[in-house]
Amino acid sequence: MSMQPIQRFAATGACLLLATAIVAGCGKSGDDNNGGTKGDSKQDGPKVGLVTDVGGLNDKSFNALANKGFEQAKDELGATGSVIESKTASDYPRNLGSQVTNKSNLVVGIGFLMGDAVKEAASKAPDTEFAIVDFSYADDKGAWGATDNIAGILFKEQEAGYLAGVLAGKAEEDGTLKGLNDKKVVSAVGGQEIPPVIKYIAGFKAGVMSECKDCEVLVGYSQDFVEQTKCQDLANAQIAKGSDIVFQVAGGCGLGALDAAKTKGVWGIGVDADQSYLGSHILTSAIKRVDQSVFTMIERAGDDDFPGGEATVFGLVEDGVGLGKIAEPAQQYQSVVDAASDGIKNGDIMVPETF
Numbered sequence: 137m138s139m140q141p142i143q144r145f146a147a148t149g150a151c152l153l154l155a156t157a158i159v160a161g162c163g164k165s166g167d168d169n170n171g172g173t174k175g176d177s178k179q180d181g182p183k184v185g186l187v188t189d190v191g192g193l194n195d196k197s198f199n200a201l202a203n204k205g206f207e208q209a210k211d212e213l214g215a216t217g218s219v220i221e222s223k224t225a226s227d228y229p230r231n232l233g234s235q236v237t238n239k240s241n242l243v244v245g246i247g248f249l250m251g252d253a254v255k256e257a258a259s260k261a262p263d264t265e266f267a268i269v270d271f272s273y274a275d276d277k278g279a280w281g282a283t284d285n286i287a288g289i290l291f292k293e294q295e296a297g298y299l300a301g302v303l304a305g306k307a308e309e310d311g312t313l314k315g316l317n318d319k320k321v322v323s324a325v326g327g328q329e330i331p332p333v334i335k336y337i338a339g340f341k342a343g344v345m346s347e348c349k350d351c352e353v354l355v356g357y358s359q360d361f362v363e364q365t366k367c368q369d370l371a372n373a374q375i376a377k378g379s380d381i382v383f384q385v386a387g388g389c390g391l392g393a394l395d396a397a398k399t400k401g402v403w404g405i406g407v408d409a410d411q412s413y414l415g416s417h418i419l420t421s422a423i424k425r426v427d428q429s430v431f432t433m434i435e436r437a438g439d440d441d442f443p444g445g446e447a448t449v450f451g452l453v454e455d456g457v458g459l460g461k462i463a464e465p466a467q468q469y470q471s472v473v474d475a476a477s478d479g480i481k482n483g484d485i486m487v488p489e490t491f
Contacts, residue, residue: 181214182242182438185235187228189247191361192221195388197408198426202246202269205430215434228253236261242437244268244430248330258286265442267433269426270332272447280445288447289429293332294339295480296422296457297383298487300405301343302476303420303462304381306469307403309348313465315402315417319378323354325370325393327361327386335489336385336407336422342488347472354379364392371396381405381419394418403463410460421460429456452480 186206188199199221209215217240220231228250235243236257244267245254251271258266266286273282307313308320324340326333341353354374358366371382371393382397383405384390390407391414397404398417406414406421429450436442450456458477462470479485 181209181216182434183238183240184209184215184217184242184244184434184437185232185238185240186217186219186244187231187235187246187250188219188221189228189245189249189361190222190224191247191387192223193219195361196391196411197406198269198387199246201409201426202244202430205427206434208427208431209434212431213435213438215438225249229256232257232266233260236264241265242267242434242442244433245271246426247271248332249328254286255282258283261285265437265444267437269429274447282445284445286445287433287443289426289433290447290449291332291424291426291429291457292449292451292487293335293422293424293457294342294487294489295452296424296459297336297339297385298343298346298480298485299459299473299476300383300420300422301340301345302347303343303459303466303469303473304340304383304403304405305344305347305351306472307381307419307466308344308351310469313403316380317378319380320348320351321354321378322351322381322383323356323371323374323377323379324383325367325374325386325390326355326357327367327389328359329357331489333357333385334491337383338490339487340383340405340422341491343476346476352378358386358389360389361387362389364389364395366392368392368396372400375400375402383407383422385422406460412461412463416463418461418463419466420462422457423460424457425450425455452477 191199193199193203222231242265246269248270254266254268269289272288273280275281304322324337344351344353356370358370360366367386367389380402382393384393385407394404403419404417405419411421412418
């Protein structure tokens, strides 16, 4: 089931994001510009500042998608600004502060790991709007617990993971795909045990077990979102234990897991972006449309509709998560994936967020 990106997310109390000029930040910075398409003099969009986590823009998934949404906002909304790539976690406060210094209307932090830094920066700049992807400051009772100039963007990663798991489980149960063995073992390579990663893998495991009761799901964490060899080594160890479908949930590091799958002649499942372009060994990808949410949040910021003090959650119903392209040999299982998607949307299937 290949879900196409929506043109706009519904105005579900969303958040905002992305990139602005940088004078004293750490890491690399994109150019400040006037936005707009060639020949378009539109320059009335918001000035936004995007700060990546340590994965950087070359992670081919999470951060890259956020930047894609920013580029769309420059073309269509006349947004201006720049991107700062963080090299280490210690860069986050300084990079966020640089975007404030550059008089950004909106400063966006990309990723759960930036939660503390964004909160601190927002408290020091109450007149600047902030957004953060994959983080909520709400407690168990819904109290926000942070300054009201921050908005959170969350996704139901477990739903995308579940659909990927359903496909993997059905393929294992059937056992006819080239590259599968007779052991009925699949695996997941996570980066760190943080909520977005856990939700992806919890959903994946539930989806696999829904179609293949006898399957085993191996789970390991590289403790890294950048260094590809760590994920490659972990995936190789899982493959040695019989895994013939490897789900990567580790950003740029996870590209190493997919490379291991290719080298060993087994299947890989991408994450966040549709990673089918990596080769015919990609069974599918569990995607979340960070680009479209970022674009929508920039649009809302420009329309004075900033949802500060709350988080917006995007799932299958909002077309915020889904599956990328399914490999041609596995498209015979499309109807099973579609049925699972319908079950989630109508409430018949409740996907767990944790193990």
